Amino acid sequence: MSASLLEHEQIAIRTGRRSGVPIIIAVHSTVLGPAAGGCRMWRYRRWQDGLEDVLRLSAGMTAKFAAAGLARGGGKTVVALPEEMELGPGQRREVLLDVADAIEALGGIYATGPDVGTGPDDMALMGERTNHVFCKPTALGGSGDSSPHTADGTLAALQAVATGLDGTRSLRGLRLAVVGLGNVGARIAAALAQEGAELVLSDIDPGKQALAEQLGARWEAPEAALTAEVDIVVPAALGGVLTDVTVPALRCRAIAGPANNQLATPEVADLLQARGIEWVPDYVASAGGVIHAVSVELDGLGEDDAHKRVLGIEGTVRDLLADAKRRGVSAAVAAEELVRARLGAAARLGGAARFDAAAQLGGAAPSA
Numbered sequence: 001m002s003a004s005l006l007e008h009e010q011i012a013i014r015t016g017r018r019s020g021v022p023i024i025i026a027v028h029s030t031v032l033g034p035a036a037g038g039c040r041m042w043r044y045r046r047w048q049d050g051l052e053d054v055l056r057l058s059a060g061m062t063a064k065f066a067a068a069g070l071a072r073g074g075g076k077t078v079v080a081l082p083e084e085m086e087l088g089p090g091q092r093r094e095v096l097l098d099v100a101d102a103i104e105a106l107g108g109i110y111a112t113g114p115d116v117g118t119g120p121d122d123m124a125l126m127g128e129r130t131n132h133v134f135c136k137p138t139a140l141g142g143s144g145d146s147s148p149h150t151a152d153g154t155l156a157a158l159q160a161v162a163t164g165l166d167g168t169r170s171l172r173g174l175r176l177a178v179v180g181l182g183n184v185g186a187r188i189a190a191a192l193a194q195e196g197a198e199l200v201l202s203d204i205d206p207g208k209q210a211l212a213e214q215l216g217a218r219w220e221a222p223e224a225a226l227t228a229e230v231d232i233v234v235p236a237a238l239g240g241v242l243t244d245v246t247v248p249a250l251r252c253r254a255i256a257g258p259a260n261n262q263l264a265t266p267e268v269a270d271l272l273q274a275r276g277i278e279w280v281p282d283y284v285a286s287a288g289g290v291i292h293a294v295s296v297e298l299d300g301l302g303e304d305d306a307h308k309r310v311l312g313i314e315g316t317v318r319d320l321l322a323d324a325k326r327r328g329v330s331a332a333v334a335a336e337e338l339v340r341a342r343l344g345a346a347a348r349l350g351g352a353a354r355f356d357a358a359a360q361l362g363g364a365a366p367s368a
């Protein structure tokens with residue numbers, strides 16, 4: 001993400017009244033609509049390291065929603081736990097209530113959901129103090145686990161990639177390597193097998209080999225799967241897998257997957273472009289989960305309409321790849337320009353016109 005996208009509308013830094021821990025909420029942009037983004041609870045050597053994280057992550061949420069064409073802005077929360085701190089259940093509750101109060105104090109310009117270190121049950125607890133939370137458990141009327149929707153969105157992105165490669169959205173007969181078979185990756189692998197794709201599967205957990213056998217897929221070690229001779233690699237584990245060391249060794253035609261922050265540095269997008277490998281920015285391919293949760297819980301859409309929005313990722317990716325190809329730029333550049341254009345157009349409109357434009361994009365209208 002370029003530095004100019006890292007400018008924020010509001011940053012709230014609080015010491016929790018009950019817990020005493022630093023809570024940082026960054027509202028990056030409400031230009032397209034009220035901001036949304038998860039709550040990360042993580043240990044940091046210094047709370048300022050958490051500040052750095054929240055600034056980058058909240059800008060990423062703006063890009064995610066803008067690229068998806070949703071009328072939402074980007075925000076994020078980081079609870080910066082001291083490294084030595086072990087949270088007991090009582091203290092954890094105090095932290096979450098403090099976070100909820102801090103969100104409520106922002107008056108509805110930002111809503112939060114789960115991220116690393118928090119889950120649906122935590123959102124339910126925070127819901128005692130604020131309505132501005134999403135991904136509560138389904139038993140409590142929330143949208144629950146986001147992984148199936150993230151998987152659906154990634155599959156939609158893969159269909160668009162297939163169209164770009166061979167002119168057909170069918171994945172039948174295509175060779176794909178899925179690296180990481182967790183909540184999202186295992187679902188993607190199962191769906192791809194059902195579509196008739198030829199699969200290479202991989203995980204650092206050897207226990208996942210059983211899934212490969214069940215799906216009739218070839219099992220490989222993670223490094224071998226990443227560099228396998230396939231049509232598309234699907235990174236579905238941790239970030240940072242595409243580096244100046246791994247990219248020269250790749251033997252695929254395209255890469256699209258749900259793993260966050262796949263590029264070790266932004267320059268790696270140029271390396272991929274130079275090698276003629278299509279790369280779908282992760283914030284576009286992985287947006288299905290948050291699109292679904294926000295649509296159902298914050299925008300009040302029914303399941304069918306929320307699902308349609310998730311599947312809209314196919315059109316977004318297809319248009320991005322076509323635009324990038326036409327102009328001879330990487331999809332990373334094309335996506336960032338799309339984000340800037342949508343934010344710029346909405347900012348110029350202002351007032352009632354902005355309301356209409358946001359409604360056309362889909363989702364809640366901006367509150368300004």
Ligand SMILES: NC(=O)c1ccc[n+]([C@@H]2O[C@H](COP(=O)([O-])OP(=O)(O)OC[C@H]3O[C@@H](n4cnc5c(N)ncnc54)[C@H](O)[C@@H]3O)[C@@H](O)[C@H]2O)c1
Nearest residue numbers: 146147150180181182183184203204222237258259260289
């Ligand atoms: N769950 C969601 O809705 C969602 C939404 C957006 C983005 N993502 C991103 O997608 C990725 C996967 O999410 P998830 O929910 O499936 O996580 P998960 O923790 O359920 O699964 C991750 C899997 O990757 C494996 N793994 C870890 N390191 C690996 C390595 N070096 N090589 C191969 N496998 C490795 C783990 O053993 C595990 O099976 C993450 O990067 C996550 O941030 C998830």
